[in-house]
Amino acid sequence: MERVKRNERLGAMTRILTSENNRIHTLSEFCDLFGSAKSTISEDVDLIDESLKKYDMGSVDTVAGAAGGVRYRATMSKERVRGILQDLGRKLSDPNRLLPGGFLYTSDVSSDPNVTELLGNILAMQFYEAQPDFVLTMETKGIPLALMTARAINVPLVIARRDSKAYEGSAVKINYISGAENERIETMALSRRAVTAGSRALIIDDFMKGGGTLQGMVEMMAEFQAEVVGIGVMISTAQPEEKRCKDAKSLLVLQAIDRNTGTCVVEPSKDVLVD
Amino acid sequence: MERVKRNERLGAMTRILTSENNRIHTLSEFCDLFGSAKSTISEDVDLIDESLKKYDMGSVDTVAGAAGGVRYRATMSKERVRGILQDLGRKLSDPNRLLPGGFLYTSDVSSDPNVTELLGNILAMQFYEAQPDFVLTMETKGIPLALMTARAINVPLVIARRDSKAYEGSAVKINYISGAENERIETMALSRRAVTAGSRALIIDDFMKGGGTLQGMVEMMAEFQAEVVGIGVMISTAQPEEKRCKDAKSLLVLQAIDRNTGTCVVEPSKDVLVD
Numbered sequence: 001m002e003r004v005k006r007n008e009r010l011g012a013m014t015r016i017l018t019s020e021n022n023r024i025h026t027l028s029e030f031c032d033l034f035g036s037a038k039s040t041i042s043e044d045v046d047l048i049d050e051s052l053k054k055y056d057m058g059s060v061d062t063v064a065g066a067a068g069g070v071r072y073r074a075t076m077s078k079e080r081v082r083g084i085l086q087d088l089g090r091k092l093s094d095p096n097r098l099l100p101g102g103f104l105y106t107s108d109v110s111s112d113p114n115v116t117e118l119l120g121n122i123l124a125m126q127f128y129e130a131q132p133d134f135v136l137t138m139e140t141k142g143i144p145l146a147l148m149t150a151r152a153i154n155v156p157l158v159i160a161r162r163d164s165k166a167y168e169g170s171a172v173k174i175n176y177i178s179g180a181e182n183e184r185i186e187t188m189a190l191s192r193r194a195v196t197a198g199s200r201a202l203i204i205d206d207f208m209k210g211g212g213t214l215q216g217m218v219e220m221m222a223e224f225q226a227e228v229v230g231i232g233v234m235i236s237t238a239q240p241e242e243k244r245c246k247d248a249k250s251l252l253v254l255q256a257i258d259r260n261t262g263t264c265v266v267e268p269s270k271d272v273l274v275d
Numbered sequence: 276m277e278r279v280k281r282n283e284r285l286g287a288m289t290r291i292l293t294s295e296n297n298r299i300h301t302l303s304e305f306c307d308l309f310g311s312a313k314s315t316i317s318e319d320v321d322l323i324d325e326s327l328k329k330y331d332m333g334s335v336d337t338v339a340g341a342a343g344g345v346r347y348r349a350t351m352s353k354e355r356v357r358g359i360l361q362d363l364g365r366k367l368s369d370p371n372r373l374l375p376g377g378f379l380y381t382s383d384v385s386s387d388p389n390v391t392e393l394l395g396n397i398l399a400m401q402f403y404e405a406q407p408d409f410v411l412t413m414e415t416k417g418i419p420l421a422l423m424t425a426r427a428i429n430v431p432l433v434i435a436r437r438d439s440k441a442y443e444g445s446a447v448k449i450n451y452i453s454g455a456e457n458e459r460i461e462t463m464a465l466s467r468r469a470v471t472a473g474s475r476a477l478i479i480d481d482f483m484k485g486g487g488t489l490q491g492m493v494e495m496m497a498e499f500q501a502e503v504v505g506i507g508v509m510i511s512t513a514q515p516e517e518k519r520c521k522d523a524k525s526l527l528v529l530q531a532i533d534r535n536t537g538t539c540v541v542e543p544s545k546d547v548l549v550d
Binding site for chain 2: 114148
């Protein structure tokens with residue numbers, strides 16, 4: 001087998017490690033690919049880890065045990081998380097985003113690939129330890145963030161629908177209560193094939209006001225006998241304080257929209273910044 | 276400024292280059308970060324490029340001109356593209372995926388982060404030269420693929436809805452014809468804020484049968500005076516041959532579903548594999 005020099009390995013190795021976040025690679029995988037000894041590959045991994053850590057770009061950790069190996073996670077310092085959320089909060093506090101009816105326009109942000117990838121990495125940091133088997137969201141606006149969170153944790157994404165579809169096969173359909181001020185009954189459907197009993201769900205959505213949709217997803221998971229191990233959202237509103245869904249971690253808080261002065265304030269949430 | 280050794284730079288540099296596909300970085304950006312001379316950084320870039328190319332993991336190219344620099348693209352060989360599409364075709368040809376009504380269950384695949392990231396990279400390879408300003412899709416199932424394509428090209432994603440929403444502001448709403456066998460009139464809505472006149476749209480969806488939804492998106496872009504520079508889908512059906520939307524490039528073709536024998540055949544499409 002051809003031996004490859006360190007300088008010629010590091011680029012490819014960094015790419016392999018970082019392209020699939022949270023995936024465990026055995027050292028043998030790299031030994032075979034590069035024709036190098038395990039001790040050499042192990043030194044490479046240490047170099048890559050140091051380099052990434054030094055510039056706050058995540059780390060490569062060693063996972064012990066039979067299914068062990070090395071694993072990259074795009075973690076970041078609390079300072080970097082704070083900076084990202086402050087920038088995003090400022091962007092969302094732009095008065096031009098205020099819409100008739102007291103709504104805030106967030107669709108450009110919630111479907112931006114770079115923003116959702118960063119936020120997905122931040123959400124994943126909150127929920128790695130909960131070890132979800134999949135991420136659940138409900139159509140439509142939360143899908144990009146949920147996909148990027150699933151990507152970061154390296155698990156599948158499952159999408160609940162407003163109604164069942166012939167191309168998703170037989171489905172479980174539930175009613176849930178939505179609307180912070182005016183209660184409405186809404187329906188939510190999820191393909192029977194999508195979730196296995198006993199599996200662990202991480203629920204992700206882009207926006208929480210009353211918390212009804214999130215609570216609907218919690219109830220949907222009970223129908224599937226799946227366990228909810230975490231709930232995360234991009235933005236939650238400060239009002240109403242009492243949410244239908246408890247225990248959701250939010251990245252940002254929409255403090256207030258003042259329709260008279262045309263101002264709104266979106267700030268980093270304490271949920272992810274307190275030690 | 277502290278000087279950083281090559282071995283300590285390569286990991287971080289590879290991560291910076293590969294984490295934002297198709298983004299141009301100036302060499303000065305790296306000189307400042309690592310405290311190195313331009314010639315040194317230039318050698319680093321060459322090493323990373325060689326390492327990535329050698330293992331079919333894309334390339335770092337130099338872009339000339341005033342806004343020039345170096346840019347990573349997750350391109351891959353035709354052989355690797357064929358392998359990925361063949362594997363996916365086999366996975367989708369599983370008889371257990373057949374649903375009542377002659378539908379094929381694809382939702383697990385179309386929302387898988389790793390699958391959609393690979394397919395997004397492959398779709399991006401088809402459309403880099405078309406230089407889209409944004410990717411457009413219609414809710415729901417195509418969103419993950421469209422997001423990953425937008426991520427690969429490094430442009431925003433825009434999501435058309437079945438109906439307008441108060442939290443997306445004033446919208447353009449159109450009627451379009453859907454359904455391959457039974458024509459139906461459907462509606463599609465898109466926020467006025469989402470698209471600028473004169474911009475270039477790449478339309479992406481997960482599935483094309485009659486092509487009505489894609490053609491609806493083409494007509495929506497005409498309403499916004501935006502130019503459609505490309506159309507890509509994950510799977511198109513061989514029948515009907517005549518689609519409402521012409522010129523869509525498909526990654527896979529659903530050749531046939533035989534409900535009597537319970538078989539279906541999904542194969543790589545010629546659209547992306549012919550030179």
